[in-house]
Amino acid sequence: MALRHVNAVVVGAGAGGGVVAKELSEAGLSVVILERGGWVSFEEHGQDELINQRTTVLGDAYGPDDRSPRVAETGPGRFEVVLPHEGGYNNNAACVGSGTVSYGAMAWRYMEKDFRMRSTYGAPEGSTLEDWPISYDDLEPCYEKAEQQVGVSGDMSANPFAAPRRRPYPMPAFPYNTEGRILEAAAKRIGLHPFPIPMLRNSVPYGGRNACVHNRYCCGFACPNNAKNGTHNTMTPRALATGNCELRTHSIAKEVVVDDKGLARGVRYFDATDAEQYQTADLVVVSGGAIETARLLLNSKSRLFPNGAGNRYDWVGRNLQGHAYCGADGLFEERTFDDVGPGATIAVSDFNHGNPGLHGGAALCNEFIRPPYGFSGMRPPGQPSWGKAHKDFQRMFYKRSVSVRGPVQEMPVFDARATIDPAVRDHWGIPVVRLSGSRHPHDVEIGRVIAAKAEAWLKEAGAVATWTNVPGLGLSGGQHQAGTCRMGSDPKTSVANRFGQVHDIDNLFLSDASLHVTNGGFNPVLTIMALGFWVGGHISSRWKDGRLT
Amino acid sequence: MNDPLPAPGDGPAISRRAALKLGLVGVLGAAVGAGSTAVIARLGRAARPRYRFFTDAEANLLIDICEQIIPRDDVPGATDTGAINYIDRQLCGRLSRHQETYRRGLESFRQTCLQARGAPFGELAPAAKIEALRSLELGEAPRALWGDPSAPEFFNLVLSHTMQSFYGSPRHGGNRDYASYRMLGLDYPQVVGQNRYKKA
Ligand SMILES: Cc1cc2nc3c(=O)[nH]c(=O)nc-3n(C[C@H](O)[C@H](O)[C@H](O)COP(=O)(O)OP(=O)(O)OC[C@H]3O[C@@H](n4cnc5c(N)ncnc54)[C@H](O)[C@@H]3O)c2cc1C
Numbered sequence: 112m113a114l115r116h117v118n119a120v121v122v123g124a125g126a127g128g129g130v131v132a133k134e135l136s137e138a139g140l141s142v143v144i145l146e147r148g149g150w151v152s153f154e155e156h157g158q159d160e161l162i163n164q165r166t167t168v169l170g171d172a173y174g175p176d177d178r179s180p181r182v183a184e185t186g187p188g189r190f191e192v193v194l195p196h197e198g199g200y201n202n203n204a205a206c207v208g209s210g211t212v213s214y215g216a217m218a219w220r221y222m223e224k225d226f227r228m229r230s231t232y233g234a235p236e237g238s239t240l241e242d243w244p245i246s247y248d249d250l251e252p253c254y255e256k257a258e259q260q261v262g263v264s265g266d267m268s269a270n271p272f273a274a275p276r277r278r279p280y281p282m283p284a285f286p287y288n289t290e291g292r293i294l295e296a297a298a299k300r301i302g303l304h305p306f307p308i309p310m311l312r313n314s315v316p317y318g319g320r321n322a323c324v325h326n327r328y329c330c331g332f333a334c335p336n337n338a339k340n341g342t343h344n345t346m347t348p349r350a351l352a353t354g355n356c357e358l359r360t361h362s363i364a365k366e367v368v369v370d371d372k373g374l375a376r377g378v379r380y381f382d383a384t385d386a387e388q389y390q391t392a393d394l395v396v397v398s399g400g401a402i403e404t405a406r407l408l409l410n411s412k413s414r415l416f417p418n419g420a421g422n423r424y425d426w427v428g429r430n431l432q433g434h435a436y437c438g439a440d441g442l443f444e445e446r447t448f449d450d451v452g453p454g455a456t457i458a459v460s461d462f463n464h465g466n467p468g469l470h471g472g473a474a475l476c477n478e479f480i481r482p483p484y485g486f487s488g489m490r491p492p493g494q495p496s497w498g499k500a501h502k503d504f505q506r507m508f509y510k511r512s513v514s515v516r517g518p519v520q521e522m523p524v525f526d527a528r529a530t531i532d533p534a535v536r537d538h539w540g541i542p543v544v545r546l547s548g549s550r551h552p553h554d555v556e557i558g559r560v561i562a563a564k565a566e567a568w569l570k571e572a573g574a575v576a577t578w579t580n581v582p583g584l585g586l587s588g589g590q591h592q593a594g595t596c597r598m599g600s601d602p603k604t605s606v607a608n609r610f611g612q613v614h615d616i617d618n619l620f621l622s623d624a625s626l627h628v629t630n631g632g633f634n635p636v637l638t639i640m641a642l643g644f645w646v647g648g649h650i651s652s653r654w655k656d657g658r659l660t
Numbered sequence: 661m662n663d664p665l666p667a668p669g670d671g672p673a674i675s676r677r678a679a680l681k682l683g684l685v686g687v688l689g690a691a692v693g694a695g696s697t698a699v700i701a702r703l704g705r706a707a708r709p710r711y712r713f714f715t716d717a718e719a720n721l722l723i724d725i726c727e728q729i730i731p732r733d734d735v736p737g738a739t740d741t742g743a744i745n746y747i748d749r750q751l752c753g754r755l756s757r758h759q760e761t762y763r764r765g766l767e768s769f770r771q772t773c774l775q776a777r778g779a780p781f782g783e784l785a786p787a788a789k790i791e792a793l794r795s796l797e798l799g800e801a802p803r804a805l806w807g808d809p810s811a812p813e814f815f816n817l818v819l820s821h822t823m824q825s826f827y828g829s830p831r832h833g834g835n836r837d838y839a840s841y842r843m844l845g846l847d848y849p850q851v852v853g854q855n856r857y858k859k860a
Pocket of ligand 1: 146363625
């Protein structure tokens with residue numbers, strides 16, 4: 112039996128999809144969301160150290176499961192099937208809300224220069240570094256909507272580098288924990304400008320939900336108190352409350368159908384019983400996350416687009432990027448641990464731009480509370496990692512250590528990419544993604560400099576031993592995956608236009624991290640949400656008399 | 661903020677600056693105050709597990725290796741807390757792709773000890789056991805006996821699985837009686853909502 116035709120199908124109920132579906136539903140469109148995962152709860156995995164979304168040695172708490180393998184390049188020209196809990200997979204999540212259920216909830220606006228990386232620095236050799244087709248000013252009202260409607264606690268008044276904002280955050284900033292207080296004083300002594308990390312968590316009751324209880328474990332885990340704000344407890348419920356939106360969980364899209372006139376007609380997918388369905392619609396929005404969005408477009412072959420929707424010029428799946436995390440660890444005499452979760456409270460933005468000789472940089476933040484298993488791998492070079500020395504180190508320093516980390520803004524590389532594997536298929540018979548390529552060497556150079564800044568900060572804070580962590584050249588992506596369908600004004604060197612509409616397919620839109628031209632020196636999710644408001648607002652403005660004009 | 665007297669379970673109260681000045685490696689050993697003998701006595705009586713994957717001989721060798729990685733001192737170590745139970749169980753579950761690595765790695769290690777040390781691992785003196793494992797870690801084991809896995813690959817796999825067993829949730833088969841959390845002075849199981857907070 113044919114499914115009832117709707118105005119819009121949104122593929123994916125994550126950060127970008129959750130926002131765009133809510134915008135379209137409120138604008139009066141009938142919307143179906145297809146999400147391959149289900150609703151998840153804290154209770155299922157609780158605070159399990161080995162099954163969460165950050166430490167996945169025994170599985171991903173919030174999906175996907177082993178029915179969704181990928182193929183990864185594990186050595187030059189060597190490809191292997193990888194499962195979601197394995198590193199080479201570059202997983203984010205698969206559930207209603209996706210990464211926004213279990214994220215660390217840092218809520219960054221990018222800076223003005225982050226949208227103009229090429230004109231600010233020029234592209235280093237071997238990089239496709241480019242400007243965004245939109246500016247920070249274009250996106251500013253959408254950042255504001257994300258902060259107000261999803262809910263952010265923060266205060267940027269102490270950060271002189273922050274881009275201008277029209278409205279303050281809707282909730283006050285979280286106070287510093289012990290690490291934050293130690294680091295704040297030290298930062299000021301060496302002329303840095305520390306400020307509290309803006310967070311998609313409630314510092315006071317907000318949106319009808321509780322304030323944060325400061326659990327030890329937060330990043331990688333769902334919130335037991337519903338005080339962490341993702342799309343699953345804000346945007347998606349609002350979309351459903353309009354009565355215009357239907358969410359179909361455990362429904363995996365296989366293909367966007369594009370007709371001979373170059374218009375999207377709907378989406379073929381497998382429902383919760385693995386039966387194939389065809390949902391027709393006036394327009395389609397793909398929000399599967401950077402890697403799966405590329406996969407879906409590449410798997411959507413038609414007469415006009417034989418190499419996949421939007422892939423006329425072979426740009427779909429290219430420029431896969433994430434963040435080259437770098438930083439430093441320090442050991443202290445004094446106790447730094449106070450069990451006030453989630454632990455990350457303080458940041459500096461002094462090194463995002465203006466580093467001599469470098470194309471950008473990164474923000475620096477103190478880390479989330481490390482579970483003891485994670486701490487077992489945190490050792491200065493040369494320190495034994497096992498035996499009695501291991502136990503003594505754990506006892507001595509678990510509560511006397513601080514880590515500072517920074518997400519280095521990466522230089523996009525054309526050959527860092529997601530393609531379709533010629534042989535391997537998932538549980539539903541859909542060809543899977545194959546990941547290949549590597550980082551740009553300049554990312555490592557930036558990482559080295561920023562790591563040294565982190566180390567100097569820790570030393571000033573009184574660390575008695577410090578060491579740095581510098582990223583390698585391995586393919587990036589992971590939880591911060593972005594860039595695979597970049598927006599741009601030239602259809603030959605981008606996949607979507609400035610409103611997220613796929614070039615040449617007038618009613619096919621993207622709303623997720625795949626649109627990012629560059630990924631900022633910050634965690635990406637608030638920008639993804641802002642783009643959801645941007646794309647959703649654009650579609651709504653074109654929606655007149657029951658059709659896209 | 662500066663907290664000179666460690667809270668219970670907060671680590672040893674030695675002159676840390678002195679220890680640090682001497683360099684970190686190997687000099688951090690110090691008594692831990694927590695009275696955990698009772699715990700050890702209780703754990704010592706735990707019933708011997710039935711193995712899902714390992715033969716008895718393999719299991720005995722692996723138990724001995726894990727114990728060097730996390731030795732018992734005045735708090736429980738790998739044997740007490742069920743490292744073998746964790747690895748055996750997970751090799752028949754989530755970690756099943758490592759089965760052959762264990763099978764071949766344990767056999768290579770058994771032969772390595774006979775060849776390079778002239779005795780089975782279990783009969784070596786404590787210091788010699790540590791040396792034997794250090795050679796694996798550094799890849800100094802006889803080439804002919806190691807291929808897939810290499811000696812360091814095998815060692816690092818056992819190392820990470822032993823850490824997982826010791827620090828992971830007891831529901832996966834290790835960390836019996838939350839021993840590692842007791843050692844670190846962390847509340848466990850965590851009480852959700854332990855802190856004061858405002859309800860909506
Ligand atoms: C542990 C963790 C910590 C993080 N911490 C932070 C942080 O502190 N700050 C920050 O900014 N970011 C953080 N992130 C990253 C953030 O969650 C992601 O950047 C964000 O969720 C990506 O948004 P997206 O819309 O691009 O994709 P996603 O949010 O991943 O949404 C994609 C959705 O589409 C679904 N989907 C994919 N393909 C299909 C298909 N074919 N059919 C149906 N459904 C499909 C997926 O299941 C998923 O639910 C964190 C992530 C994790 C996992």
